[in-house]
Amino acid sequence: xxxxxxxxxxxxxxxxxxxxxxxxxxxxxxxxxxxxxxxxxxxxxxxxxxxxxxxxxxxxxxxxxxxxxxxxxxxxxxxxxxxxxxxxxxxxxxxxxxxxxxxxxxxxxxxxxxxxxxxxxxxxxxxxxxxxxxxxxxxxxxxxxxxxxxxxxxxxxxxxxxxxxxxxxxxxxxxxxxxxxxxxxxxxx
Amino acid sequence: xxxxxxxxxxxxxxxxxxxxxxxxxxxxxxxxxxxxxxxxxxxxxxxxxxxxxxxxxxxxxxxxxxxxxxxxxxxxxxxxxxxxxxxxxxxxxxxxxxxxxxxxxxxxxxxxxxxxxxxxxxxxxxxxxxxxxxxxxxxxxxxxxxxxxxxxxxxxxxxxxxxxxxxxxxxxxxxxxxxxxxxxxxx
Numbered sequence: 100x101x102x103x104x105x106x107x108x109x110x111x112x113x114x115x116x117x118x119x120x121x122x123x124x125x126x127x128x129x130x131x132x133x134x135x136x137x138x139x140x141x142x143x144x145x146x147x148x149x150x151x152x153x154x155x156x157x158x159x160x161x162x163x164x165x166x167x168x169x170x171x172x173x174x175x176x177x178x179x180x181x182x183x184x185x186x187x188x189x190x191x192x193x194x195x196x197x198x199x200x201x202x203x204x205x206x207x208x209x210x211x212x213x214x215x216x217x218x219x220x221x222x223x224x225x226x227x228x229x230x231x232x233x234x235x236x237x238x239x240x241x242x243x244x245x246x247x248x249x250x251x252x253x254x255x256x257x258x259x260x261x262x263x264x265x266x267x268x269x270x271x272x273x274x275x276x277x278x279x280x281x282x283x284x285x286x287x288x
Numbered sequence: 289x290x291x292x293x294x295x296x297x298x299x300x301x302x303x304x305x306x307x308x309x310x311x312x313x314x315x316x317x318x319x320x321x322x323x324x325x326x327x328x329x330x331x332x333x334x335x336x337x338x339x340x341x342x343x344x345x346x347x348x349x350x351x352x353x354x355x356x357x358x359x360x361x362x363x364x365x366x367x368x369x370x371x372x373x374x375x376x377x378x379x380x381x382x383x384x385x386x387x388x389x390x391x392x393x394x395x396x397x398x399x400x401x402x403x404x405x406x407x408x409x410x411x412x413x414x415x416x417x418x419x420x421x422x423x424x425x426x427x428x429x430x431x432x433x434x435x436x437x438x439x440x441x442x443x444x445x446x447x448x449x450x451x452x453x454x455x456x457x458x459x460x461x462x463x464x465x466x467x468x469x470x471x472x473x474x475x
Binding site: 104105106107108109117118119120121123124125126127128129130154160169171173213214215216217218219221254255256257258259260261262263264265267269271273276278279 | 290291292293298300301302303304305306307308310311312353367369371373385386387388389390391392393394395396397398399404405406407408409410411430432462466467468469470471472473474475
């Protein structure tokens with residue numbers, strides 16, 4: 100059976116009918132090259148760029164599209180005292196410059212002086228196309244902030260196998276078409 | 289409105305436009321089958337049931353997106369932790385450990401009873417030497433140091449159902465022509 104264009108969509112040779120665009124416009128991923136990266140020291144809002152997490156997603160296909168952002172790393176407290184860290188997403192267009200978007204906060208994972216502790220930090224963000232500059236190139240970065248650190252992220256761990264640019268962390272971004280997503284209560288910014 | 293071929297792609301009856309190939313070729317999912325599986329010391333343990341056969345990749349430059357999470361628990365009165373590794377198989381290569389978080393990528397220092405969620409997200413290339421062979425993937429776990437550690441935990445009030453045992457493994461085959469892998473090299 101040939102693939103045909105019909106009134107309801109595309110019918111493939113298998114008989115499967117595709118009625119609308121599946122929704123994923125673009126996918127990109129990278130991994131920071133900064134092994135055992137310090138997320139800062141002291142208390143408060145010291146956001147540190149996680150080196151080489153920048154992804155250029157180009158010009159969005161539609162002004163109402165969204166970016167689904169996923170970040171994962173391995174964290175470690177260092178020394179005594181309660182410590183924590185959290186990840187923030189930054190967005191850039193040529194006209195807006197770099198701006199902090201969604202942010203978990205500087206101790207979204209925190210321990211209260213419990214001795215040596217390692218944990219897996221993961222976050223998911225849904226970030227809109229910049230409403231004022233939808234026809235411009237969009238780039239994204241991950242920053243980490245710190246609470247009474249220095250916490251380290253992208254940790255080297257005994258027995259690990261980090262290779263080919265993967266350093267126990269990953270950032271991936273999917274551009275999602277507006278027609279394929281219900282963003283619930285989330286608004287654009 | 290009919291489905292139409294345009295100069296840049298395809299327009300569906302609902303007005304949505306497709307201007308490039310779909311990034312996802314294939315999606316497979318499973319769940320480790322051994323509830324409360326204990327991990328060994330000094331060796332990587334196959335997380336029973338966490339094997340997915342993705343078949344022959346559609347192109348040599350494709351990548352596999354692999355994700356795993358599970359609920360874990362220390363057991364006993366020592367410090368300890370665990371971590372997870374991805375293994376890849378083709379008929380010619382056999383099983384090889386290719387990415388590994390390390391054996392205490394999650395770790396606690398004798399805190400008493402301790403439960404947490406463990407996760408892993410990996411992008412893995414098609415085997416550069418055997419791109420025309422079937423590819424399978426497994427998850428392995430390893431603990432550190434000589435502590436008792438269980439994964440895929442049964443938890444009070446859980447509802448493990450339909451083969452899902454408080455853990456999930458997913459593999460996507462991603463189209464290398466439309467995924468930007470930022471100059472990552474293959475292995």
